[in-house]
Amino acid sequence: MAARRPRTPQERADHTIDKIGKLAAGAVKQVKAKSNPAIEIPIRALSNVAFNEQSRLIELGDSKQSREFFNVSMAKKYMQTFLVAEKCKDLLTSGKTTSIRDLFYMAKHTIKGAKENTFDDQTESDAVIEDLEVTLDSLREELHLFAAKRGSMVGPMVIVDAGDTINLGRMGSGGWSIPSITEENVIQFKSCEAEYILLVEKEAVWHRLNEDKFWRKNKCVLVTGNGQATRGVRRLMQRMHKELKLPVYVLVDNDPWGLYIYSVIKQGSISLAYESMRMAVPDARFLGLRSRDFKRFKLSDDVRIDLNKEDEKRAKQMLAYPWFEAKQWQEEITDMLKAGFKMEIEALSNKDISFVTDVYIPEKIAKKDWLA
Amino acid sequence: MAARRPRTPQERADHTIDKIGKLAAGAVKQVKAKSNPAIEIPIRALSNVAFNEQSRLIELGDSKQSREFFNVSMAKKYMQTFLVAEKCKDLLTSGKTTSIRDLFYMAKHTIKGAKENTFDDQTESDAVIEDLEVTLDSLREELHLFAAKRGSMVGPMVIVDAGDTINLGRMGSGGWSIPSITEENVIQFKSCEAEYILLVEKEAVWHRLNEDKFWRKNKCVLVTGNGQATRGVRRLMQRMHKELKLPVYVLVDNDPWGLYIYSVIKQGSISLAYESMRMAVPDARFLGLRSRDFKRFKLSDDVRIDLNKEDEKRAKQMLAYPWFEAKQWQEEITDMLKAGFKMEIEALSNKDISFVTDVYIPEKIAKKDWLA
Structure with a gap:
């Protein structure tokens, strides 16, 4: 049976909440330092994927991209990343889990004073979920999200x-x-x-x-x-x-x-x-x-x-x-x-x-x- | 709970085997009488479907078609009908159930001395299964067949x-x-x-x-x-x-x-x-x-x-x-x-x-x- 004592659900959730907290704290620190807030996100593309002969796994490499707040092409994705992170934190805090479709609806709204939506399509939130998974080194299941059930x-x-x-x-x-x-x-x-x-x-x-x-x-x-x-x-x-x-x-x-x-x-x-x-x-x-x-x-x-x-x-x-x-x-x-x-x-x-x-x-x- | 005593699995299987047996006996009788062997099959088409206001169900009407052995356009389907019926009888006798895909493989073979296959495609056996269901008034589940499982x-x-x-x-x-x-x-x-x-x-x-x-x-x-x-x-x-x-x-x-x-x-x-x-x-x-x-x-x-x-x-x-x-x-x-x-x-x-x-x-x- 399992060698080490399994952590309690609460301990596991707290661990992930802690990672999200650190990501947010990093952003706050950058804002206070008046630098351009940015998140380092491992690249999820063929260029950064390799077969590791030793582990015999297809693994992600070390390349990262910087997602910056003061960058017209990145500002929306930056905001989306924290929006999804916040919703995941809510899920973890309440002990609930939900589908990636549901998360899309939870996070979708029109930004006050603008006609811009936070998300127009689920493909956007799905991509951000994958970004968060690699950035936090947490599977989506640890973020209390899930895809289809079958089997x-x-x-x-x-x-x-x-x-x-x-x-x-x-x-x-x-x-x-x-x-x-x-x-x-x-x-x-x-x-x-x-x-x-x-x-x-x-x-x-x-x-x-x-x-x-x-x-x-x-x-x-x-x-x-x-x-x-x-x-x-x-x-x-x-x-x-x-x-x-x-x-x-x-x-x-x-x-x-x-x-x-x-x-x-x-x-x-x-x-x-x-x-x-x-x-x-x-x-x-x-x-x-x-x-x-x-x-x-x-x-x-x-x-x-x-x-x-x-x-x-x-x-x-x-x-x-x-x-x-x-x-x-x-x-x-x-x-x-x-x-x-x-x-x-x-x-x-x-x-x-x-x-x-x-x-x-x-x-x-x-x-x-x-x-x- | 259920009003009447549920029949045992064996009784239920025997009942369906009996119906298949009667279908076959009818064919044998026609052969012996030197008439053209034929099966009467309820028509499964929009023309024979109606909404019954009383039962509030979409129901099949009474129209039937005759599937004849001595008819170039029907001979193959006639043979297929009995081939599927035979395989269902085998399933019922052995107490096993299987998928409609599997039944296709069980019944598929090249006819001896010919290059003709009993079935070329699963759509053929699926249609014959539906014919048998209506002809015998037995759901496919009673013939020990099933489609997808989900839920x-x-x-x-x-x-x-x-x-x-x-x-x-x-x-x-x-x-x-x-x-x-x-x-x-x-x-x-x-x-x-x-x-x-x-x-x-x-x-x-x-x-x-x-x-x-x-x-x-x-x-x-x-x-x-x-x-x-x-x-x-x-x-x-x-x-x-x-x-x-x-x-x-x-x-x-x-x-x-x-x-x-x-x-x-x-x-x-x-x-x-x-x-x-x-x-x-x-x-x-x-x-x-x-x-x-x-x-x-x-x-x-x-x-x-x-x-x-x-x-x-x-x-x-x-x-x-x-x-x-x-x-x-x-x-x-x-x-x-x-x-x-x-x-x-x-x-x-x-x-x-x-x-x-x-x-x-x-x-x-x-x-x-x-x-x-």
């Missing part, structure tokens, strides 16, 4: 969610709905008999595995992200991986999108490189369908879907990513391009409805037949 | 889901993930202290209400469909409404899409008119944001979003629907068109983050200020 989970473990003790081994056919915020102040792990985590891309496959009670027989935590895993799902998996020492297996389709879903879980994404450290699981194992599985499992031609131009383009891009430069990945992606087709996990149902449960996953895990 | 639920009630007893009053921040199939063989209601059901369109609003423990204070079941309610959510609400005698309130945005979401919950949709009887809740009450709420709650101009052409077109279509012909709906839709703007529920956060929890919903319910 379900079952397995032989007991958690505490917002004070409620929940036995994930008794969740029926629906499962526990994974919340947007899965930080340690909301979710704690009480006991766990699982030996690994199985993340499946598709909800329908999750359903199949849950109905077959795969997780009970195979002692695993069964998670679906319904497509690309949300931040809440990724953060939760990383915490289970670190705190409970559970390996993570990722079951995706045999296509470039499946590879992408896996790679974001493994080392983060380019657009949100600053969060990799808190979300990514570099040891995640790829259990997805592979081009060579077509022959290996004697799959029928019926399940082949021709790669389209977009697929080919994406696959070629992936060949060039430093995080896919290892031999096994170059081979895998080249195999897909050579084969000229992709396959969905559901292709296995063409053999038998429970083939994925009874043969595919147990066999691959037993033979350590995964990519990493 | 969460909490509240002061205890349910049984696939044999697991789940206290929905102790589900933390995430909630219980509503499964795709919510028929009585999967979900049973054990005890309930709720006095009504509150369905909110948006997950973020659901989160706000759950965090504020609105459902505990106000004794309600809190449900979100994350956008348009899935079949699983709608079926579950109808069952709670009927079996537990709970009124249903629907909280949606002030826009044509919000009205549409409400209207599908209330009387079903045109495209799936045959399922209305098992899914719709004609007594559902509209608690959504209304154009007149703008003045009533003294909302700021900041939250107004101009109607676009598509919105105006949809609103005008709705004015013509028989299920919106009552005076209050004509006024409501006309108000929206006159105002020329729409509003999201999150607009209420512009006043205060918990305005929706503390003022909007309790006040509207207390004053019976809803539309129906």
Whole structure:
């Protein structure tokens, strides 16, 4: 279980409030010194993103930009930054959390004596939220904000969610709905008999595995992200991986999108490189369908879907990513391009409805037949 | 609680297997009689759909089409119908359920000695599934098939889901993930202290209400469909409404899409008119944001979003629907068109983050200020 004592929700909130306070105090100091108030904001662009070979994460570099108050092109963004910071402080103080859409409405108003709005569009407040995350080194969840909620989970473990003790081994056919915020102040792990985590891309496959009670027989935590895993799902998996020492297996389709879903879980994404450290699981194992599985499992031609131009383009891009430069990945992606087709996990149902449960996953895990 | 004893899962499955068997026996009989084998399939098109004033449901009419074996344009569909029926029988016999995507893969193969596939595309098998639903008068869930799963639920009630007893009053921040199939063989209601059901369109609003423990204070079941309610959510609400005698309130945005979401919950949709009887809740009450709420709650101009052409077109279509012909709906839709703007529920956060929890919903319910 967690090595260090988790901080209380109040301690965590106070820590973030403190950071916001320091940002504001810095501005006040600059005003008093009659200098041009400015905030140093790490640059969130491809130019400042790199794959760190050692941590095996896509990380943000050290480049920063100065956001100045006395600068016609920056004054509005400067004001917006503090406006969002203030709303986050209110949320933290009141112990409430909200969506980034809601924050937009909370912060939107017409400036007194002017016709100018604080925000015209949510894209503006979303960008400022990301600026604040990197500037304060606080995830949006720590600012009490969240994006979409998606995904379900079952397995032989007991958690505490917002004070409620929940036995994930008794969740029926629906499962526990994974919340947007899965930080340690909301979710704690009480006991766990699982030996690994199985993340499946598709909800329908999750359903199949849950109905077959795969997780009970195979002692695993069964998670679906319904497509690309949300931040809440990724953060939760990383915490289970670190705190409970559970390996993570990722079951995706045999296509470039499946590879992408896996790679974001493994080392983060380019657009949100600053969060990799808190979300990514570099040891995640790829259990997805592979081009060579077509022959290996004697799959029928019926399940082949021709790669389209977009697929080919994406696959070629992936060949060039430093995080896919290892031999096994170059081979895998080249195999897909050579084969000229992709396959969905559901292709296995063409053999038998429970083939994925009874043969595919147990066999691959037993033979350590995964990519990493 | 439910008036009649729920049938066991086996009894329910046997009943559906029996219907499939009769369909097949009919075909065999026609073959033996050397007539042209044919199935009578209710027509699922606008021409055969009407709003029934008495039941207040969008219902399918009596028109049928004959699908014949000895007919070049129908032979393939005839074969497909029995192929899907056979796969459903297999599912029912094995007690397994699966996605409509998976069924496509299960039924897809190249016909021996030909280059013809049984199915080339999932749209073909999806259409045949709908044909079977109307022909057998069995929902797809009764054929052990399901579409997408989406939505969460909490509240002061205890349910049984696939044999697991789940206290929905102790589900933390995430909630219980509503499964795709919510028929009585999967979900049973054990005890309930709720006095009504509150369905909110948006997950973020659901989160706000759950965090504020609105459902505990106000004794309600809190449900979100994350956008348009899935079949699983709608079926579950109808069952709670009927079996537990709970009124249903629907909280949606002030826009044509919000009205549409409400209207599908209330009387079903045109495209799936045959399922209305098992899914719709004609007594559902509209608690959504209304154009007149703008003045009533003294909302700021900041939250107004101009109607676009598509919105105006949809609103005008709705004015013509028989299920919106009552005076209050004509006024409501006309108000929206006159105002020329729409509003999201999150607009209420512009006043205060918990305005929706503390003022909007309790006040509207207390004053019976809803539309129906």
